[in-house]
Amino acid sequence: MNGQAVEFPKQALLTRLALSDSGFVFDPVTGNSFTVNTSGLSILRLLQKTEDWTDIIATLQAEFEVSYSVAERDVLEFATALRSAFK
Amino acid sequence: MSRVITVAITGMNALPESPGPGLAVARCLREQYGDRVRIIGLGYDALDPGLYLSEFCDASHLIAYPLHGSEVLLERLSLIHQADPIDVLIPCLDAELPLMVLLAPRLSAIGIRTFLPTAEQLTRRAKDQLPELCELAEVHCPELRALTHPNFFHTCHNEGWHYPMVVKGVFYDAKVVYNAEEATTAFYKVAAEWGLPVLAQRFVAGEEYNLTAVGDGAGKLLGEVMMKKRALTSKGKAWAGISTLDENLSAAAGRLVAALNWRGPLEVEVMRDAQGEYHLIEINPRFPAWIYLSQGVGRNLPALLLELALGHPVHEFPTSVAGTFFVRYALETIVPLSTFEHLMMAGTLDFNK
């Protein structure tokens, strides 16, 4: 799997989000707010810096006790949630 | 009261169209006791407006929905109680009453006092049991029929029932219907939401009056305040109202409270017909949203309830006053996003910190 195959929301769209340690996410453009869990917050923070798939998975593996395939599967699914939440 | 008493109050959903009573109860207590009472607002949604009003609440918490059962709620209340000990809990919503009554002994065991009716008292004032109660209390009550099938609406004229009549759910919902077709539609709608039986009630033409008071649990009605709605929201709630005074109404309410041995707050809804007779429509087991009027007429009922819950001797109220007028209004409060975030994420706000 390479990064190009996964479509995340545009980086500009993700960098505008206000991310709080509590898991509270605020989108200043739409006015919507969200709750995100610890792993989701890590992914959002990563995505604000990089779109490189290998980087993302590797960083998550360094941070969390998780296998490559589980992390890949869950991030793939998370991408769907992000696409519908941030437009 | 010598020390600061902590009171937890539910029903902080002070929405303009159909407000919960909690905020008005908190306001009554704040005006009576000032800083000698610490008020904890309990809500079911981070958007319940009362939870953000630091002039009435010292702290706010989200609690578990009644539909998740007593254990979940008890666990949440215990957790709040550990961090911020509660002396008295005043539940203000119909839907939570059966649950709170069930939990009352266990709440009392951990030091949270309540002043609530028994499960039996609560059942005896249920809509479908009102005729039996009214017979005992010698209060008029529109005839009621429990239905499991809408056939009744087509044959009811044979039994002397005429349109319009009222189709009601056992818990909530009431619709005035003018013919069998409307009645049948209402039957299925109510049955789908609240289950069987569906209640048919004879329509009483007249004007609606409301009375609120506290039952002392020994058959006595305390501090009755009567009110006539003068303007309604689109949900039929009072937008403006005026205090009234009628010994016949307070006597009728007194007989109901005596028949039930009612313990705790209540709201009695009646229709007054052209002959001036009162017909009981329902009894709500809590304070109404317009309870601030009780403070307006010099009979602060939430304060009375608090004294009763604490086991203090209660004093006689001055005579109630007719003609005290109220208008309800909506206004905005500014909430820092971090405050919303905190309530949302941690389920808790403490305005004193």
Added chain:
Amino acid sequence: MKQTWVKPFLTAHRMGGMNKFGAVRAQNHQSDIDGVEIAPLLEKYGSPLFIVSEKTLRDNVRRLRRAFATRWPKVRHGWSYKTNYLAAICNVLHQEGSWAEVVSEFEYRKARANGVPGSRIIFNGPWKPNDILELAAQEGATIHLDHLDELYALEQVACKLGKQVPVGIRLNFDTGYTDSWSRFGFNLESGAAKDAVQRIAASPWLKLTGLHSHIGTFVLDVRAYSAQIRIMTDFMEQVERDTGCVIEYLDIGGGFASRNALQGMYLPPDQIVPSFEQYAEAICGTLMEATKGRAAAGKPLPTLILETGRAVVDDAEILVTTVVGGKRLPDGRRAAILDAGINLLFTAFWYNHEVKPLRPLNGIAEETVLYGPLCMNIDVVRASIMLPPLNVGESLVIRPVGAYNNTQWMQFIQRRPAVVMVTQNGEVSVIRASEQLEDVSGLEQVPLALQQPFPQGIPA
């Protein structure tokens, strides 16, 4: 130290749903049943797995019996076979003194095969074929007539046997609290019941000794039973006066609710489901009041027969299932696919069963749909439940499932799993083995010309 991985999730804040403290306790799990760990049972017997608690079953029926026996002198419990007719379950209840209440030829024979004598069988139902009706009459079963054709059939049987057969009739009427099930038995308001009574009185072969009715299912208002008792005792007095018969028993059927959440029910079960004591108080109180003149009139107090099924067995059984897959639905909800679906859990059509993980789960609860394993759109175990993220291999306990699932389950797409019982001594017994392919296809026969390999080969 690395953090524990929990599936990432993001949820939008919407009006009316902003309370994550509203729903779930993360520690709310069930890892054992009567002290026996569930996880090793799954390893041994496979997932899904039904587990019965013998202790709960016995406790329930004893509580039922006590509630009624302390309030009425003559009480009999008929175990409703259709609720759960696994032989081990039936025999626990028979050991506790319950009779068998059956509604078909199959159930009658099943009760006999369990060792129940005909004289301890209550035979209900709208179809009792002639041969079994004859056997039941011969063996002295308590027979309840459902319709006129059955009345005539039983008269023929009695005539053939050359003996007078005692008989009860099933009644239906409007209590004002429940939907009247007018399809079963003889209607009271229309006079059909009275006609049937007169016809029995006129027969030399039949003798009316009992009245039966069943007012509905999951009846939450105990006043419905008071109304039922008043109507039945009035009718009892009337038929005794009119025909000179003596009614020896009143069978009030079942219908007591279990601690399960009906879909669309407004309040949770712990707030509205009456206890056995509350049912008993309403029933026996009214019965006492309605029969107080009988002793003076020299008539016996009727035996009270209960056919309580659901409320006795429902919470004595759980279904343990395992997550086999998960997905995020386009509308944002989480979905989990389980190895047990409506093929095993017919009651999922009307209950919102309680679902607890086998061990405490990490993560915030969010709205989840639980799907079964069938390739059928209707296979939904819970349409909406708040649960933490579920990984493949995570097991869940679904409860209560003791009523109607082991009888209404389907061999459809999947084989049916094992049912085990945790006995009073803490031992685990298989009470129904898991089905094998041969159990399902063993009854099939394939004509020679359709057996593979086909003599003419397979078209390319």
